[in-house]
Amino acid sequence: MNTQQHFTNQLNRRSFLNGVSVGIGSLALTSMLGPRGLAKEASPLASAGAVNPLHFAPKAKRVIHLCMAGGPSHLETLDYKPKLAEMNGKGMPKSITDGQPIAQLQGNKALKCLGPQHEFEKYGKSGQSISKALPHIGGIADDICIVRSMTTQQINHDPAHTFMNTGTQISGRPSMGSWVLYGLGNGSDNLPGYVVLSSNGGGQDQPIASRQWHSGFLPSRYQGVHFHSTGDPVLYISNPKGVSSRGQGEVINAVNALNKLRNKSVADPEIETRISQYEMAFRMQASVPELIDTSKEPKHVFDLYGAKPGDGSFASNCLLARRLAERGTRFIQLYHRGWDHHGGIKNGVFTTAKHVDKASAALIKDLKDRGMLDDTLVIWGGEFGRTPMAQGSGRDHHIKGFSFWMAGGGIKGGISYGNTDEFGYNAVEDVVTVHDFHATMLQLLGIQHEKFTYKFQGLDFRLTGVEEANVLKKILT
Amino acid sequence: MKIVLIPGNSTGGSDSVPLVNALTLEDVTGQESLAKPGYFAAFAEGQAKWEIETLAKLEKNEDPKLPGNVVESIRVPLAKRSAAQRAVLLSHYFGMAPATADLRKQVDESRKRLSSVEKSIKTMLVTETEKPRMTRILPRGNWLDDSGEEVLPAVPAFLPKTKLREDDARANRLDLAKWIMDAENPLTSRAYVNRMWKLFFGTGLSSRLDDLGGQGEPPTHPDLLDWLATEFVQNDWDMKHIVRLLVTSGAYRQASVSNEKLDEIDAGNRLYSRQSRYRVDAEMVRDAALRISGLLVEQNGGSSAKPYQPAGYWKHLNFPKRKWSHDNGANQYRRGLYTFWCRTFLHPSMLAFDAPSREECSAERARSNTPQQALVLLNDPTFVEAARVFAERILQNGGNTDEARLDWAFDQALSREPSAEERSILLGLAKSQLGQYNADAEAAKQAATAGQWPAADVLKPEAVAAWSAVARAIMNLYETTSRF
Numbered sequence: 001m002n003t004q005q006h007f008t009n010q011l012n013r014r015s016f017l018n019g020v021s022v023g024i025g026s027l028a029l030t031s032m033l034g035p036r037g038l039a040k041e042a043s044p045l046a047s048a049g050a051v052n053p054l055h056f057a058p059k060a061k062r063v064i065h066l067c068m069a070g071g072p073s074h075l076e077t078l079d080y081k082p083k084l085a086e087m088n089g090k091g092m093p094k095s096i097t098d099g100q101p102i103a104q105l106q107g108n109k110a111l112k113c114l115g116p117q118h119e120f121e122k123y124g125k126s127g128q129s130i131s132k133a134l135p136h137i138g139g140i141a142d143d144i145c146i147v148r149s150m151t152t153q154q155i156n157h158d159p160a161h162t163f164m165n166t167g168t169q170i171s172g173r174p175s176m177g178s179w180v181l182y183g184l185g186n187g188s189d190n191l192p193g194y195v196v197l198s199s200n201g202g203g204q205d206q207p208i209a210s211r212q213w214h215s216g217f218l219p220s221r222y223q224g225v226h227f228h229s230t231g232d233p234v235l236y237i238s239n240p241k242g243v244s245s246r247g248q249g250e251v252i253n254a255v256n257a258l259n260k261l262r263n264k265s266v267a268d269p270e271i272e273t274r275i276s277q278y279e280m281a282f283r284m285q286a287s288v289p290e291l292i293d294t295s296k297e298p299k300h301v302f303d304l305y306g307a308k309p310g311d312g313s314f315a316s317n318c319l320l321a322r323r324l325a326e327r328g329t330r331f332i333q334l335y336h337r338g339w340d341h342h343g344g345i346k347n348g349v350f351t352t353a354k355h356v357d358k359a360s361a362a363l364i365k366d367l368k369d370r371g372m373l374d375d376t377l378v379i380w381g382g383e384f385g386r387t388p389m390a391q392g393s394g395r396d397h398h399i400k401g402f403s404f405w406m407a408g409g410g411i412k413g414g415i416s417y418g419n420t421d422e423f424g425y426n427a428v429e430d431v432v433t434v435h436d437f438h439a440t441m442l443q444l445l446g447i448q449h450e451k452f453t454y455k456f457q458g459l460d461f462r463l464t465g466v467e468e469a470n471v472l473k474k475i476l477t
Numbered sequence: 478m479k480i481v482l483i484p485g486n487s488t489g490g491s492d493s494v495p496l497v498n499a500l501t502l503e504d505v506t507g508q509e510s511l512a513k514p515g516y517f518a519a520f521a522e523g524q525a526k527w528e529i530e531t532l533a534k535l536e537k538n539e540d541p542k543l544p545g546n547v548v549e550s551i552r553v554p555l556a557k558r559s560a561a562q563r564a565v566l567l568s569h570y571f572g573m574a575p576a577t578a579d580l581r582k583q584v585d586e587s588r589k590r591l592s593s594v595e596k597s598i599k600t601m602l603v604t605e606t607e608k609p610r611m612t613r614i615l616p617r618g619n620w621l622d623d624s625g626e627e628v629l630p631a632v633p634a635f636l637p638k639t640k641l642r643e644d645d646a647r648a649n650r651l652d653l654a655k656w657i658m659d660a661e662n663p664l665t666s667r668a669y670v671n672r673m674w675k676l677f678f679g680t681g682l683s684s685r686l687d688d689l690g691g692q693g694e695p696p697t698h699p700d701l702l703d704w705l706a707t708e709f710v711q712n713d714w715d716m717k718h719i720v721r722l723l724v725t726s727g728a729y730r731q732a733s734v735s736n737e738k739l740d741e742i743d744a745g746n747r748l749y750s751r752q753s754r755y756r757v758d759a760e761m762v763r764d765a766a767l768r769i770s771g772l773l774v775e776q777n778g779g780s781s782a783k784p785y786q787p788a789g790y791w792k793h794l795n796f797p798k799r800k801w802s803h804d805n806g807a808n809q810y811r812r813g814l815y816t817f818w819c820r821t822f823l824h825p826s827m828l829a830f831d832a833p834s835r836e837e838c839s840a841e842r843a844r845s846n847t848p849q850q851a852l853v854l855l856n857d858p859t860f861v862e863a864a865r866v867f868a869e870r871i872l873q874n875g876g877n878t879d880e881a882r883l884d885w886a887f888d889q890a891l892s893r894e895p896s897a898e899e900r901s902i903l904l905g906l907a908k909s910q911l912g913q914y915n916a917d918a919e920a921a922k923q924a925a926t927a928g929q930w931p932a933a934d935v936l937k938p939e940a941v942a943a944w945s946a947v948a949r950a951i952m953n954l955y956e957t958t959s960r961f
Contacts, residue, residue, distance in 0.1 A: 101620075171836045207793055209821035210823070211836060220847065225849070228790075231787055231789055235825045236825070237856070240927060242923030243920075244913065246913070250910065254903060258902060258954055261899060266735075267734075267736075270754075270756065273846040277848045284852070458685065458688050458691075459692065
């Protein structure tokens with residue numbers, strides 16, 4: 001650790017300690033204040049993280065990333081291509097496909113067009129064109145901005161997720177959630193600042209590696225904490241068998257008392273941190289079950305999301321995401337594995353959409369009702385799109401043009417941005433790179449991406465890499 | 478059976494009879510040499526007797542059931558036999574002589590052992606393509622673009638002595654290996670001793686372990702780094718020599734306690750006015766807990782160990798689906814080093830304590846201090862079981878009073894006595910816990926049987942449960958998981 005880093009960590013530690021100095025007693029206070037009572041940002045530019053003060057007044061204070069894992073077909077969800085319908089079954093123009101990177105269709109000489117397998121409709125006052133497979137998302141058309149010109153560089157699931165999360169295909173770099181938590185700090189003092197939830201259904205579930213929420217070269221406290229839908233929601237959160245909450249509390253009190261005594265003679269800041277981390281762990285042992293226990297949510301909320309308590313579904317995870325957001329968690333990432341439709345794309349998209357459509361829209365509505373959509377950035381999309389060319393009755397991976405949508409904190413609703421060509425192959429208008437997307441997200445959070453660096457292996461690394469990255473100004477309020 | 482014969486160079490026996498090279502057998506079996514007084518006489522006598530019997534059979538036209546070259550040699554009169562013929566006969570008789578029966582049995586057994594050891598060794602297969610693939614620079618990493626310049630194996634031009642071989646042939650991995658270990662290459666030994674220094678002092682002499690170049694950090698003590706590097710090479714790259722040198726140094730043997738003035742002058746302790754202090758690495762956190770409990774199995778090598786892991790932790794893996802079944806018996810208690818390594822989902826206790834995924838080379842680990850670590854030490858079944866077994870040992874070996882037990886426990890875990898205040902806190906904990914467990918027999922039973930290690934039936938569950946709490950407190954101390 002170099003001196004500067006050491007100094008920064010000391011500062012972070014100090015601000016963290018200030019936040020939790022009231023110790024275990026604050027638990028009761030916290031619950032009396034209610035979840036939002038934790039918000040501590042006094043000045044609009046104050047931050048509990050490494051970027052302090054922030055570079056801009058933030059439009060969003062937290063991010064919820066609904067990751068549609070597997071590569072949803074933009075052609076059946078958000079990007080309607082009448083020309084492709086016309087060309088159904090006919091050869092794909094070689095001028096478009098020759099020399100292009102292709103995944104499983106490689107070596108397949110007769111590349112044929114596959115028309116959109118679902119009809120599209122104009123939704124809302126804005127008349128945004130959205131697939132009929134996603135009627136609920138259609139219902140929030142006026143709240144969302146659809147980006148139809150997204151591109152990526154990686155054509156297989158794992159490296160593409162890595163690229164989307166870290167801005168590079170090379171593993172070992174921090175994910176965007178870790179960067180955001182590092183930059184802004186946590187907004188909660190009894191829940192992790194970066195939480196990952198996952199669900200599956202509707203298609204073959206490609207594996208997801210824990211690398212996707214790893215902190216890379218950032219200190220590991222910025223790692224995403226994966227919540228599990230079976231067993232302990234957070235690993236090792238339950239007391240051992242035969243140990244009561246009182247008994248556990250006594251052990252932790254003894255540990256902290258002894259650590260304090262020890263620290264009198266050795267004065268080691270790491271011990272101070274250790275003491276606060278044990279307090280945090282003890283608070284988590286109470287706050288995580290409280291978070292997971294949705295029994296106090298009214299029936300209409302469950303109906304809105306289409307969730308059943310404890311079913312581990314995407315819908316339940318959306319509800320948990322809202323609860324986490326309320327409690328100050330900075331970055332919440334939901335993976336729904338089920339969009340990899342190499343075959344049977346018509347039914348596949350329909351089925352997977354059934355898992356996510358209602359709940360995605362419900363999250364936006366719920367946040368809006370609570371006045372939280374204004375400062376929560378919601379992102380909906382996958383690691384890549386799918387080919388206009390048929391792969392039997394499905395589509396192959398595609399990286400040259402695909403869609404996602406964003407809503408909330410600083411994003412204009414009811415608009416779309418960018419376009420692909422008439423086949424939905426290449427993004428041709430207002431092309432967006434993953435780095436542009438990251439730069440935009442950071443901008444909304446109050447961070448200028450070029451200035452947001454971390455020194456590692458002699459280089460000043462940043463999430464947006466070394467090539468030019470542009471904030472998508474047209475979509476910002 | 479084949480016996481190694483080295484004709485005519487032995488020291489015992491007569492010049493005319495070449496002797497078995499006993500050394501190889503001794504080396505293999507670890508038994509005494511066969512060159513005992515009288516042995517060769519008996520052997521030679523036996524051989525002579527066998528030759529006479531065989532000749533007699535041949536005269537009677539009986540089939541002696543011997544290989545042709547043996548029969549041929551035996552027909553040649555002793556004085557006229559060539560060295561090769563003598564060797565043929567000696568070798569054959571050796572394989573049947575009663576005098577060598579024990580020896581042959583030993584050799585057979587040794588060969589079997591050797592063969593089973595050889596079979597257990599995994600061989601890394603290295604293949605080399607006959608015609609090496611053409612490698613080009615890929616413009617901006619685009620693998621579809623073959624317009625880039627063709628390149629040959631080489632080391633980066635900024636490094637010293639970039640020529641990998643003297644002739645113009647294509648360099649291979651052996652050339653690279655030689656370049657790495659070349660006496661003129663100053664990097665290898667410096668990088669290595671710098672990493673050793675980090676192991677024992679917490680920070681390298683240059684804090685960037687993976688970059689001793691222009692983008693790294695200049696060493697705080699360049700002469701020391703050079704001297705250690707030279708010492709390392711001159712002592713035939715003897716790692717133990719460097720370890721010994723470091724741990725017996727004055728710098729290493731200092732106390733780690735700091736004070737305000739030192740913190741002000743040298744907060745990072747880069748000048749080594751004291752020893753550094755830090756939490757030990759993930760594997761050692763586990764090892765320490767098992768060691769204190771007495772459960773640690775120190776077996777070297779062998780297959781990976783699977784400690785307890787939360788059910789369903791691997792559910793996001795696919796192709797194929799995988800299931801974790803933890804080890805039972807001794808393999809459950811092996812050192813952290815042997816924990817099964819799943820790169821995409823590292824064992825959660827390792828991950829919590831900053832073990833790298835090993836997806837990419839990692840010269841240095843971060844050293845974080847997180848609530849997840851507290852949860853692992855408090856609630857991971859490995860640590861809960863270790864505390865329970867430690868509690869049983871405390872009750873069985875610690876003496877008859879609570880004070881004596883606590884002193885014993887502190888000595889085991891921290892190699893020191895508790896202070897009066899520490900004693901009062903922990904005895905208070907023991908008393909309160911005992912009261913609670915006396916009132917809840919079921920909870921006491923659960924806590925006293927944590928894990929798969931058999932419970933000490935002679936002990937009262939309430940006492941084990943209460944002292945498990947004390948053991949957990951001790952094992953959760955920062956001091957226990959740190960090097961001071």
